[in-house]
Amino acid sequence: MRIGIVCPYSWDVPGGVQFHIRDLAEYFTGLGHEVSVLAPADDDTPLPPYVVSAGRAVPVPYNGSVARLNFGFLSAARVRRWLHDGAFDVIHIHEPTSPSLGLLTCWAAQGPIVATFHTSNPRSRAMIAAYSILQAALEKISARIAVSEYARRTLVEHLGGDAVVIPNGVDVDFFAKAEPKAEWQSGRARCAAGGPVDDGAADATIGFIGRIDEPRKGLPVLMRALPRILAARPGTRLLVAGRGDEEEAVRTLPAELRSRVEFLGMVSDEDKARFLRSIDLYVAPNTGGESFGIILVEAMSAGAPVLASDLDAFAQVLDQGAAGELFANGDAGALADAAVRLLADPARRAELGERGSAHVRRFDWSTVGADILSVYETVTAGAAAVAADDRATGLRARLGLARD
Amino acid sequence: MTATLIWILVALVAVGLYLSWTAGRLDRLHARIDAARAALDAQLVRRASVTQELATSGVLDPAASIVLYEAAHAARQAEEDQREVAESELTQALRAVFAEAQQVDEVRGAPGGEDAARELAEAVRRVPMARRFHNDAVGAARRLREHRKVRWFRLAGHAPFPMAFEMDDEPPAALTERTAAA
Numbered sequence: 001m002r003i004g005i006v007c008p009y010s011w012d013v014p015g016g017v018q019f020h021i022r023d024l025a026e027y028f029t030g031l032g033h034e035v036s037v038l039a040p041a042d043d044d045t046p047l048p049p050y051v052v053s054a055g056r057a058v059p060v061p062y063n064g065s066v067a068r069l070n071f072g073f074l075s076a077a078r079v080r081r082w083l084h085d086g087a088f089d090v091i092h093i094h095e096p097t098s099p100s101l102g103l104l105t106c107w108a109a110q111g112p113i114v115a116t117f118h119t120s121n122p123r124s125r126a127m128i129a130a131y132s133i134l135q136a137a138l139e140k141i142s143a144r145i146a147v148s149e150y151a152r153r154t155l156v157e158h159l160g161g162d163a164v165v166i167p168n169g170v171d172v173d174f175f176a177k178a179e180p181k182a183e184w185q186s187g188r189a190r191c192a193a194g195g196p197v198d199d200g201a202a203d204a205t206i207g208f209i210g211r212i213d214e215p216r217k218g219l220p221v222l223m224r225a226l227p228r229i230l231a232a233r234p235g236t237r238l239l240v241a242g243r244g245d246e247e248e249a250v251r252t253l254p255a256e257l258r259s260r261v262e263f264l265g266m267v268s269d270e271d272k273a274r275f276l277r278s279i280d281l282y283v284a285p286n287t288g289g290e291s292f293g294i295i296l297v298e299a300m301s302a303g304a305p306v307l308a309s310d311l312d313a314f315a316q317v318l319d320q321g322a323a324g325e326l327f328a329n330g331d332a333g334a335l336a337d338a339a340v341r342l343l344a345d346p347a348r349r350a351e352l353g354e355r356g357s358a359h360v361r362r363f364d365w366s367t368v369g370a371d372i373l374s375v376y377e378t379v380t381a382g383a384a385a386v387a388a389d390d391r392a393t394g395l396r397a398r399l400g401l402a403r404d
Numbered sequence: 405m406t407a408t409l410i411w412i413l414v415a416l417v418a419v420g421l422y423l424s425w426t427a428g429r430l431d432r433l434h435a436r437i438d439a440a441r442a443a444l445d446a447q448l449v450r451r452a453s454v455t456q457e458l459a460t461s462g463v464l465d466p467a468a469s470i471v472l473y474e475a476a477h478a479a480r481q482a483e484e485d486q487r488e489v490a491e492s493e494l495t496q497a498l499r500a501v502f503a504e505a506q507q508v509d510e511v512r513g514a515p516g517g518e519d520a521a522r523e524l525a526e527a528v529r530r531v532p533m534a535r536r537f538h539n540d541a542v543g544a545a546r547r548l549r550e551h552r553k554v555r556w557f558r559l560a561g562h563a564p565f566p567m568a569f570e571m572d573d574e575p576p577a578a579l580t581e582r583t584a585a586a
Binding site for chain 1: 429432433436439440442443446447526529530532533534536537539540541543544547548
């Protein structure tokens with residue numbers, strides 16, 4: 001099958017949607033399908049062979065943060081060129097409502113179109129205003145996929161229609177088989193693994209991964225909870241992986257506690273897996289803006305016990321609290337209590353780790369990829385291949401003269 | 405005077421273009437419904453044939469075989485207005501027969517059973533997908549057709565008012581779990 005995938009966000013900047021598309025493309029390539037990904041990228045960025053650049057993305061404030069998007073005449077021309085050259089059997093658009101390549105492709109293509117909705121924005125005024133503009137383009141999508149039941153609900157409420165739920169995929173074994181790194185482990189975990197005894201080592205390590213300067217990732221909540229956690233378990237160390245201003249992040253923390261926080265900066269995929277394998281507790285204090293929570297699945301894949309805020313999306317990924325513990329969103333006190341209780345109870349942590357490992361199998365690429373392929377096969381059965389939609393964008397159409 | 409006439413003419417042309425564009429949108433939606441309906445039909449027929457194949461294979465006990473054969477046969481023979489009921493009954497029969505994971509294991513253990521079980525699991529997973537895509541297209545078309553401009557100017561022409569396909573399509577848990585574990 002010839003599959004065209006459209007990524008709305010810049011390939012230069014790592015992000016959840018980009019990783020999802022990369023893994024998806026590699027999974028399908030592995031199965032022998034031909035995959036081409038259209039993504040915004042700077043001209044000098046090295047791209048994998050399957051990615052076609054749609055030109056440089058422009059940073060624009062959108063949806064509460066600065067997004068790098070593609071729009072305008074030149075991008076539309078590149079989209080049409082890609083559609084024409086690719087001769088795809090199916091195209092898979094990610095985030096078709098963001099004003100970027102996804103929407104442009106919807107507008108310019110006809111044929112079997114599959115779309116995945118990643119975000120679940122609360123109803124915004126812009127959305128209501130854009131509704132009639134979006135509707136005409138979104139009507140062309142033959143199959144909609146939502147990444148969680150929560151994302152599906154927002155989709156149904158905002159845009160009408162329906163979608164099938166297929167979660168984001170994770171290469172479970174990549175995380176499950178990663179080698180723990182001694183410097184990120186607590187003294188006890190290192191001993192148990194046969195390592196040298198080191199009295200200076202931490203009692204326990206708590207892990208956090210995410211942008212430091214993005215308040216919705218929730219690091220400030222964790223920072224507010226930290227003094228109480230350290231008061232109860234003074235040997236605890238907090239490891240933070242992610243980019244952002246480190247000085248700013250610890251500003252609210254008393255000076256004497258700052259040494260208990262260690263910033264690792266951006267980590268590679270390998271290090272992320274090793275990081276999750278090493279820590280004693282993974283904390284996800286996100287305060288909103290999450291529709292899935294891939295990082296929780298990754299942490300569970302690595303066997304790390306998870307403590308997360310009770311966002312709808314997180315509760316669903318954690319099987320309503322069976323595969324990981326939940327605390328009230330934004331409540332630093334509740335976070336501190338739960339963390340202290342879990343750090344004091346190795347048996348409970350081991351139990352959570354085990355349940356998590358069993359639970360994540362359904363998020364493995366082998367399951368998720370097969371489901372997405374089923375969607376492709378359902379919409380392509382008997383349908384013509386994807387083509388540029390001349391009715392929508394040709395001059396004749398704009399004058400209303402074209403009738404098929 | 406001439407200026408007013410010209411403006412009226414411009415306005416009329418603009419309205420005409422808009423209506424033509426809307427008719428094009430509606431036309432595309434109807435085409436999408438047709439494609440989605442064909443896909444749904446294909447998945448339903450596929451599910452019924454796999455079920456019938458299993459029922460006549462002798463892998464299952466006679467009682468289960470008869471239940472499945474009856475349901476699959478009825479689903480394939482159903483008249484258009486009885487289709488939703490017959491397909492729902494096939495779903496219920498499948499759920500009843502494959503309620504236990506052991507039943508699925510038994511099928512997989514038989515010669516050629518691995519393939520049959522996989523095919524059935526795929527079919528029961530794809531029917532809900534195809535149905536959701538179909539009903540999604542139907543919903544979009546209905547919303548547009550209920551709009552004033554479409555009703556007043558009869559932009560839908562003679563196309564029948566699209567109907568959703570309503571049925572019970574909850575797959576048997578034992579079957580879908582097996583695919584998740586495999």
